Amino acid sequence: MAADEKQTCYQGVYLNSFQFYLEKSGEHAVLRQYVEKILPGEFQRIGAGKSSLDVLGVGSGGGEIDAHMLSLLQSSFPAIPITADIVEGSSALVDKFKAMVAKTANLQKIPFTWHIMHSEDYEKHVKAKGDMKKFDFIHMIQMIYYVDNLAETIKFYHSLLKINGRLMIIIEAGNSGWDILWKTYNKDLCGNEVKEYRASTEILTCLKSLGLKYEEYSIPNSFDITECFDLSSGSGECLLSFMTARDHFSESFSPEIRAGMLDLLRTKCSTEKDGKLLFDSTLSCIIVHA
Structure with a gap:
């Protein structure tokens, strides 16, 4: 990777806390259920009359959700060839994705092109080459927090859509627990x-300013953060580290800031049920038209 290209935070200790978060939150299971409901209909509109289909995943991580969506696309169009380009900055997560492809028969039928780089570096490379491959379906799941210029990023990826293409952005919902935590302690x-923290509110404002057509869908989710309030819990520390994007939560903030964050998590970001504190991690899915 060139010296001027961005590094990813999904490595080392933070990568471990990310994997723990996925297990704890059940987020991928919720996303799989959701895409099964919404994407088959979208895919029928996207693929109508086409002889091939090209997919671009931006910030695809270890590929768990990508694999599920690609399988749904294959089921919708079993006779049409599909290609997949993947943009992901973490080489560790790309290796995990490649390993999954190697042991999944239906994915082995899809030619993958791997771009191990940050999304904005991909944009620079594409523009420098002047070879702008177009796509029928582009998805950006839980990654748009990491781009520097929101409007330019959306404009670029929207420009890569083919006729009837769709850009799917999944991000934390406005007024969710994430939104409250990150904007309070911005x-x-x-x-x-x-x-710059962004939730669905900022994405919708940007789409409106760009004059783009879209639909928004809510994906309710919550997960247990009770352990976060046990100072002796390694699991709670790991979860808090991911939620605050730090390697070590307890070492990263002053005692006053830590106490304030924990109070906010308890009183404003969560609800109590059966003795457990359930953090509101509602997501927003935004489907943008070409």
């Missing part, structure tokens, strides 16, 4: 990997 949390 000065303390932003500045490392996440320069």
Whole structure:
């Protein structure tokens, strides 16, 4: 990777806390259920009359959701060839994705092109080459927090859509627990990997300013953060580290800031049920038309 290209936060300790978060939150299971409901109909509109289909995943991580969506696309159009381009900055997650492809028969039928780089570096490479491959379906799942210029990023990827193509953005919902935490403690949390926190509210404002047509869907989800309030819990520390985008939550903030964050998580970001604190991690899915 060139020296001027961005590094990813999904490595080392933070990568481990990300994997723990996925297990704890059940987010991927919720996303799989959701895409099964919404995407088959979208795919029929996207693929109508086409002889091939090209997919671009931006920030695809380990590929779990990509694999599910590609399988749904194959089921919708079993006789049509499909290609997949993957943009992902974490080489560790790309290796995980490649390993999954190697042991999944239906994925082995799809030619993959791997771009191990940040999304904005991909944009620079594409523009420098002057070879702008177009796509029928582009998805950006839980990654748009990490781009520097929101409007330019959306404009670029929207420009890569073919006729009847769709850009799918999945992000934390406005007024969710994430939104409340990160906007309340914006000065303390932003500045490392996440320069400016964004939820669905900011994405919709940007889409409206660009004059793009879209639909928004809510994906309800919550997960248990009770362990976060047990100072002796390694699991709670790991979860808090991911939620604040730090390697070590307890070492990254002053005692006053930590106490304030925990109070906010308890009183504003969660609900109590059967003795457990359930964090509101509702997601928003935004489907943008070509």
